[in-house]
Amino acid sequence: xxxxxxxxxxxxxxxxxxxxxxxxxxxxxxxxxxxxxxxxxxxxxxxxxxxxxxxxxxxxxxxxxxxxxxxxxxxxxxxxxxxxxxxxxxxxxxxxxxxxxxxxxxxxxxxxxxxxxxxxxxxxxxxx
Amino acid sequence: xxxxxxxxxxxxxxxxxxxxxxxxxxxxxxxxxxxxxxxxxxxxxxxxxxxxxxxxxxxxxxxxxxxxxxxxxxxxxxxxxxxxxxxxxxxxxxxxxxxxxxxxxxxxxxxxxxxxxxxxxxxxxxxxxxxxxxxxxxxxxxxxxxxxxxxxxxxxxxxxxxxxxxxxxxxxxxxxxxxxxxxxxxxxxxxxxxxxxxxxxxxxxxxxxxxxxxxxxxxxxxxxxxxxxxxxxxxxxxxxxxxxxxxxxxxxxxxxxxxxxxxxxxxxxxxxxxxxxxxxxxxxxxxxxxxxxxxxxxxxxxxxxxxxxxxxxxxxxxxxxxxxxxxxxxxxxxxxxxxxxxxxxxxxxxxxxxxxxxxxxxxxxxxxxxxxxxxxxxxxxxxxxxxxxxxxxxxxxxxxxxxxxxxxxxxxxxxxxxxxxxxxxxxxxxxxxxxxxxxxxxxxxxxxxxxxxxxxxxxxxxxxxxxxxxxxxxxxxxxxxxxxxxxxxxxxxxxxxxxxxxxxxxxxxxxxxxxxxxxxxxxxxxxxxxxxxxxxxxxxxxxxxxxxxxxxxxxxxxxxxxxxxxxxxxxxxxxxxxxxxxxxxxxxxxxxxxxxxxxxxxxxxxxxxx
Numbered sequence: 001x002x003x004x005x006x007x008x009x010x011x012x013x014x015x016x017x018x019x020x021x022x023x024x025x026x027x028x029x030x031x032x033x034x035x036x037x038x039x040x041x042x043x044x045x046x047x048x049x050x051x052x053x054x055x056x057x058x059x060x061x062x063x064x065x066x067x068x069x070x071x072x073x074x075x076x077x078x079x080x081x082x083x084x085x086x087x088x089x090x091x092x093x094x095x096x097x098x099x100x101x102x103x104x105x106x107x108x109x110x111x112x113x114x115x116x117x118x119x120x121x122x123x124x125x126x127x128x
Numbered sequence: 129x130x131x132x133x134x135x136x137x138x139x140x141x142x143x144x145x146x147x148x149x150x151x152x153x154x155x156x157x158x159x160x161x162x163x164x165x166x167x168x169x170x171x172x173x174x175x176x177x178x179x180x181x182x183x184x185x186x187x188x189x190x191x192x193x194x195x196x197x198x199x200x201x202x203x204x205x206x207x208x209x210x211x212x213x214x215x216x217x218x219x220x221x222x223x224x225x226x227x228x229x230x231x232x233x234x235x236x237x238x239x240x241x242x243x244x245x246x247x248x249x250x251x252x253x254x255x256x257x258x259x260x261x262x263x264x265x266x267x268x269x270x271x272x273x274x275x276x277x278x279x280x281x282x283x284x285x286x287x288x289x290x291x292x293x294x295x296x297x298x299x300x301x302x303x304x305x306x307x308x309x310x311x312x313x314x315x316x317x318x319x320x321x322x323x324x325x326x327x328x329x330x331x332x333x334x335x336x337x338x339x340x341x342x343x344x345x346x347x348x349x350x351x352x353x354x355x356x357x358x359x360x361x362x363x364x365x366x367x368x369x370x371x372x373x374x375x376x377x378x379x380x381x382x383x384x385x386x387x388x389x390x391x392x393x394x395x396x397x398x399x400x401x402x403x404x405x406x407x408x409x410x411x412x413x414x415x416x417x418x419x420x421x422x423x424x425x426x427x428x429x430x431x432x433x434x435x436x437x438x439x440x441x442x443x444x445x446x447x448x449x450x451x452x453x454x455x456x457x458x459x460x461x462x463x464x465x466x467x468x469x470x471x472x473x474x475x476x477x478x479x480x481x482x483x484x485x486x487x488x489x490x491x492x493x494x495x496x497x498x499x500x501x502x503x504x505x506x507x508x509x510x511x512x513x514x515x516x517x518x519x520x521x522x523x524x525x526x527x528x529x530x531x532x533x534x535x536x537x538x539x540x541x542x543x544x545x546x547x548x549x550x551x552x553x554x555x556x557x558x559x560x561x562x563x564x565x566x567x568x569x570x571x572x573x574x575x576x577x578x579x580x581x582x583x584x585x586x587x588x589x590x591x592x593x594x595x596x597x598x599x600x601x602x603x604x605x606x607x608x609x610x611x612x613x614x615x616x617x618x619x620x621x622x623x624x625x626x627x628x629x630x631x632x633x634x635x636x637x638x639x640x641x642x643x644x645x646x647x648x649x650x651x652x653x654x655x656x657x658x659x660x661x662x663x664x665x666x667x668x669x670x671x672x673x674x675x676x677x678x679x680x681x682x683x684x685x686x687x688x689x690x691x692x693x694x695x696x697x698x699x700x701x702x703x704x705x706x707x708x709x710x711x712x713x714x715x716x717x718x719x720x721x722x723x724x725x726x727x728x729x730x731x732x733x734x735x736x737x738x
Contacts, residue, residue, distance in 0.1 A: 009688070010520065012549045016527045019536045054516050056688025083519035084512065104519040105526030109534070 002119060003027045005046035007037045007063065008081075009055040017050065020108035024116065034058025038066055046076055048115050053082040061092060068096060077118045081106050135315075136308050143304040147297045154296060158289065162281040163258075166206055170245065170260035173198065174276050178243070178262035182271035185212055185264065186220060199223045208250070208257045208277040212264065215272055228252065235273050236261070242270075248277065256280040317341040321349065334360045397494035399425075400478070403487060405447030414494060417471070436461060442473060446490055460497070470501040513679040517560055517693050521553040556691065563695040566626065567678070570702045577620035577706050584617050584624070584649060584656060585610050591625050592647050595632035604639055607646040614649070617656050617727060619707055627703040627711075628658060630696040631723050635662035637690050638721070656727045663720040672713060676701045700725075 004026045008014050018028045029046060031037035033055045049067075053060035060080050067074060078099045082089065093099050102111060177185065177198065185194060199210055209230045211222035217235040224230055229252045236242055242263040249256055259277040263270055317339050324337045336353045388409070391398050397414035401407060410425040418425065420433045430443045438461040460472045472495045480486040528546040536542045588610055596606045628647070635645040639662050646661040665686050667675060674680045679694040681687060697711075704711040704725050714722035 010524065012524050012553075013527065015545070016524075016531050016536075019531060019542070020527075020534070023535055054520070056683070056685055081523070083516045104523035106523055108527050108530055 001025070001027045002047040003029055003044075004048045004050060004115060005029045005031065005037065005040065007031045007034065007049070007051040007055070007060070009033055009052065013052070017108060017111070020112055021050075021115065024112045026115070034060065034063035034066065037063055038070070041067065041071065045071070045074070047119060049076055049078045050111065050115075051078065051080055053080055064093070064096065064099065074098075075122075077122070079111065079114060135311060139304055139308050139311070143300055147300050150296055150300065151293050154293065155289070159281055162206075166258060166278045166281075167245070167260075170258065170276055170278060174243070174260040174262035174274055177274045177276070178264060180264075182264040182266040185274070195221065195223055206278040206281065208255075208259075208279050209275070210277075211275040213273050213275060215270060217273075220272060230275070230277075233259070233275065239263075242273070247280070314345075317345050317349075321352075334363060394493075396496070399492045399494065401443070401446050401490040401492065403489055405443065405490075407443075408489065417494060439473070442475075442492075468498070470497045471495065472497045510678065513694070514564070517679075518557070521557045521560075524553045525550055560693050560695070563693065563699055567695065567699050567702060570699075570706055577623060579618050579620050579707075581616040582619050582621045582624070583614070584619070584658075585612075585614050587621055587625050588628055588647060588649055588658065591628040591632060594629060595636055595645070598633075599636045599645075602636060602639070603641045603643075604636060605642075605644045607644060609646065609648040611649065611651060614651055614656075617729075619727065620703075623703045623706065627700045627725065628660070630700045631660035631725075634696055634723075635660050635664065635721070637692065638662065638687065639664035643720070654729050656729065658725040658727070659722060661720065661722045666717070666719060667713065667721050669715075672715065675713070676711070 004021050006014055006017050006021070006028060007030070008017070009032050014030050018030065021028050026048075029040060031040055034051075035058045037049075037051070038058070051060045051063055055063075058066070060082070064078060064080065067078070076098075078096075080093075080099065080101050081104055082101055083104050090101055093101075100114070102114070180194065195210060195212075199207065207225050209222060209224035209228050211224075211230045212220045213235060214220055215235065217233065219230065222230050228250060231248055231251055233246075233248065236244070243261070245258060245260045247256060248259050257277040257279055259275055261273050261275050264272045264274055321337055321339045321341075324339065328334070328337075334356065336356055337349060339349055341349050388411075391400075391409065392411045392413075394411065394413075397417045398409070398411045399407060399414050400409035407425055407430075410422045412422060415422040415425055418433050424433050430440055434440055434443075438459055442459055458472050458474050460470065462468075462470060474493050474495065476491045476493070477487050478489045478491055480488045528549055531537060532543065532546050537546075589608065592606065592608050599606075632645060632647065639645060643663040644661075646659075648657075648659040648661065650657045650659070665684065667682075668684075671682050675682075676697050677694075678698040680698075681692060681694040700723075701711045704727075707727055709725060709727040712724050712726070714724060
């Protein structure tokens with residue numbers, strides 16, 4: 001079963017995302033902030049990472065930069081949930097592969113569809 | 129005076145020279161006269177003797193008498209000798225003056241030289257004589273020669289002439305003082321004029337010379353005074369010109385100072401370039417911007433005092449551009465020495481007031497846009513915060529409503545959970561929007577404090593009870609310490625309640641389990657003090673300065689884990705300031721936090737008096 005790691009400081013958000021994603025047939029792992037997520041990444045890489053941008057201790061941006069630095073051979077896609085998707089708020093991801101933004105308010109259905117699509121594409125590529 | 133004495137001396141010397149010349153000329157004249165006499169006598173006597181037959185002259189008998197007669201008829205003073213010699217020059221007979229030895233002399237052979245004269249020197253005393261000779265005949269044949277000699281007149285005669293010379297010199301001597309007096313009289317006006325001119329030069333005044341003079345000197349004085357008048361008039365005109373120049377220079381200096389004062393007083397840094405692009409003025413603010421003195425900017429090329437490539441490029445453009453080119457664009461940059469300052473330059477061409485098409489330079493204003501840049505940044509931060517604060521609850525609402533419609537919505541448990549979450553988020557949104565509205569209204573000045581005399585005790589008690597109620601599920605002790613009797617205060621009841629509620633809400637939120645929340649009100653002579661004290665996590669020194677900023681939330685995870693927008697303290701501070709009070713933090717507190725609202729009674733009193 002493919003694993004999705006959700007990083008958000010808001011318990012209600014984690015709860016509703018977990019419901020939606022688990023229902024789609026994925027295992028869900030959660031972290032309350034960036035540093036907790038990095039710790040979990042040291043043990044195991046998920047198949048997909050969903051992270052909020054504004055979190056205490058380590059923000060989503062800091063988390064992504066740390067992942068890029070610590071795990072340059074990362075092969076799991078990342079979705080960043082953010083309030084703002086204008087260019088100046090995304091320019092720090094110019095050199096990132098396999099990273100997309102999803103603007104709040106987020107539809108769980110669309111997020112799950114995106115996860116499925118990304119993972120299918122990845123599997124397709126892997127098979128090719 | 130010394131001058132006229134010298135002239136006198138020169139006159140005396142000149143007169144002495146004149147007298148000497150007269151004496152010399154008189155002596156020469158008399159001497160020549162005597163020599164002429166001697167020659168005339170000598171020649172005539174020798175001719176007479178030559179005419180007498182030789183034998184009659186030979187001595188002996190009566191003939192001796194002829195010689196003697198002749199001798200005594202001659203000038204006694206000058207006679208030297210008279211001698212008859214034979215053809216062989218041998219002396220036959222002679223008569224000589226006392227002490228004179230007749231010198232031997234050859235006789236002439238040639239008949240042409242028989243008659244003549246010659247000068248000889250006496251062997252005895254070396255005196256010079258003039259000798260006349262003539263042939264002597266006896267019946268037509270030459271028998272011998274007669275030699276007659278006179279002394280050449282000597283200077284001895286000068287003494288004899290003394291009375292005559294004195295007579296001649298006397299008038300000259302008498303003329304000298306007369307001359308001198310006349311001269312003194314003539315040069316006196318010149319001396320006076322000289323003195324006057326000296327006085328004028330010392331006194332540095334400029335006026336006519338009042339010297340009485342006639343003739344050439346009078347003419348000279350008239351012309352001189354005319355010249356003085358002309359020069360005086362010219363000088364007066366020059367002085368007037370000078371005065372005008374001084375006045376206009378003072379005026380220019382005043383105007384220049386005024387302009388420079390204005391330029392110095394401007395809040396912006398100002399630089400003026402002349403038409404060649406060189407810096408002709410820099411105010412102190414500009415110098416401070418580059419951390420040099422204004423003199424350095426004026427006297428040294430830009431690279432010496434500026435290392436910012438943007439400014440150097442800007443200044444270089446004005447140095448290379450022709451008169452007709454102007455740049456009015458704005459350049460923004462940061463200076464190396466004041467990196468946290470944002471500077472914007474704006475250039476304005478300066479046109480000559482007389483000829484509006486002629487550029488006489490460029491005015492460059494360096495504006496410190498730090499505040500604007502900070503404000504821009506603050507606005508951007510505010511919008512970023514706001515969008516996050518608004519979208520986060522919206523996000524939760526969207527997710528839950530979507531989930532309610534989907535599979536999870538079939539579960540009763542989920543529906544209850546969703547209803548609670550939605551109610552919580554709606555509440556959160558409401559608090560945010562209300563806080564924002566209040567703050568915006570206060571900031572815009574549209575929310576004026578609607579003051580009335582309020583019993584602060586009642587307001588505080590209501591806020592206290594509300595806080596206590598909402599924290600029912602928390603392990604927290606509440607203490608209210610408000611005097612029973614209090615003078616009513618002149619405040620906006622609603623706003624003051626919001627302020628107290630915000631502080632109490634923070635005190636509850638950031639408290640520790642088993643902690644205490646204390647609301648204390650004290651009335652002093654000039655103020656009413658409302659203190660909200662908690663025993664919670666407290667505020668670090670580093671954060672003290674920022675806790676009243678909008679949307680500021682501590683990075684402390686204990687704070688981050690608690691829901692909040694960072695608006696409560698900012699709003700409370702604005703409400704207190706709207707009441708001319710102060711909101712402060714007790715810095716000395718070791719544990720927990722203590723916020724103090726000070727409402728000045730003075731303002732209350734003033735308002736009541738009105």
